[in-house]
Amino acid sequence: MSTLPCYLDYAATTPVDDRVIQAMVTCLGREGTFGNPASNSHAYGNLARQAVELARRQVAELVGASADSLIWTSGATESNNLAIKGIAQSAQGARRHLITSRIEHKAVIDTVRQLEQAGFPVTWLDPDSDGLIQPEAVRQALRDDTLLVSLMLVNNELGTLTDIAAIGKMVREHGALLHVDAAQGAGKVAIDLNALPVDLMSFSAHKIYGPKGIGALYVGERARPWLAAQIHGGGHEQGFRSGTLATHQIVGMGAAYALAAAEIEEEVQRISLLSDQLRDGLLQLPGVLLNGDPQQRVPHTLNICVDKPGFNAMSLSSELAVSSTSACNSASSGASHVLLAMGLTPALAGSSLRLSLGRYTQATDIETAIAVIAARLHSPSTTFW
Structure with a gap:
């Protein structure tokens, strides 16, 4: 199963x-x-x-x-x-x-x-x-x-x-x-x-x-x-x-x-803690950089660039449901227009990931995400495809 x-x-x-x-x-x-x-x-x-x-x-x-x-x-x-x-x-x-x-x-x-x-x-x-x-x-x-x-x-x-x-x-x-x-x-x-x-x-x-x-x-x-x-x-x-x-x-x-009106304060606080955990865990990995302003943002969405040749979001799909671009863009195989507009090269934009948290995200999910991405980074680049 x-x-x-x-x-x-x-x-x-x-x-x-x-x-x-x-x-x-x-x-x-x-x-x-x-x-x-x-x-x-x-x-x-x-x-x-x-x-x-x-x-x-x-x-x-x-x-x-x-x-x-x-x-x-x-x-x-x-x-x-x-x-x-x-x-x-x-x-x-x-x-x-x-x-x-x-x-x-x-x-x-x-x-x-x-x-x-x-x-x-x-x-x-x-x-x-x-x-x-x-x-x-x-x-x-x-x-x-x-x-x-x-x-x-x-x-x-x-x-x-x-x-x-x-x-x-x-x-x-x-x-x-x-x-x-x-x-x-x-x-x-x-x-x-x-x-x-x-x-x-x-x-x-x-x-x-x-x-x-x-x-x-x-x-x-x-x-x-x-x-x-x-x-x-x-x-x-x-x-x-x-x-x-x-x-x-x-x-x-x-x-x-x-x-949402009844739970927004509690939910944002909880997701902020999880987001900090995810961000800290990922940014300590070699070649991982944050895309987007580190302060003027919501905690729910984290976009990272993985600066390692051959890295691709699709390599994670069996273990992590994440995106390399917005869902409405995913029908096309091109890099994110948002990241390209920010000045990222097509290669770096193509090796970026969007991880977004929500109401049912748990600390174990954060631990899983960090572990999976860390494992990919320590694998030979030929295994990414």
Whole structure:
């Protein structure tokens, strides 16, 4: 009977928490809350609508937003598309300039590239050597015709934190809008949209122990008049996103965010201790270096470069479930675009690993990871392939 490898790829996806599954099951089957939330003429629909709105409040409470500012989507990828394309579609006059960075998730990069091909001028920001997009770089890129700036809160490969508060202040003073992809940030860092100068923010459920296929987009008051729907057919979600709401998935996302709100402090503290143990253990190995800023980061994600010829993440796959790049990039065999943008050579980027910790990571997993990587480093390079 085969044994699955030690799971250290929580940045790719998380298992659904058992408590979330229990909440979702109540929305399935004849005895469950299975009605269409848009059916307001009978109890089945009304009960489903109540469950949907409770979940909306649960998500809103974690991120410091009003419930009516959240729009349900199929995930952070759709949220990013809706935010960026939805604002661009409403661009008026000469204000069409977009700003983003070369280390964003492909859901942002590919969306902005599509708009660039359609004639929108784009400034692509480079990270510094520590993988950070500095506020000064954004300030220098802002122009009189800047419409939208789109930057992630937590980098999905490095775990580095972007100074959204400082950037948002500059963007707002310039009259532009700020979109933030927070798929990797929710439940890991405190988010207060009542205070942050952010106009649009994307969220996901499956990065925070909820189900796949569901997400949300925060739409602030400044962005609301300019956001154009990208999916039409019924005018659901205040006209921003049509389609029958998946009650069980929405309830799962709400339950996951409620659990995160209740447990974030304890969970971050526990993961920080494990992360320190992992980082210290790996960095003492010969040829292992840290990718990304050592301080301005979340503890959940660690990206290391293994400077030894022939080393490859695939050599670990039978014992460790880790990534050499983001899950959305893994279909292509090329090195991480994030690491290349930081200035790493293709060889060093190709020998880098992302190890990400989560709710079910234990000290034994950390010990296993260190031991496995140490063993590979002490093996002849010919065994890596």
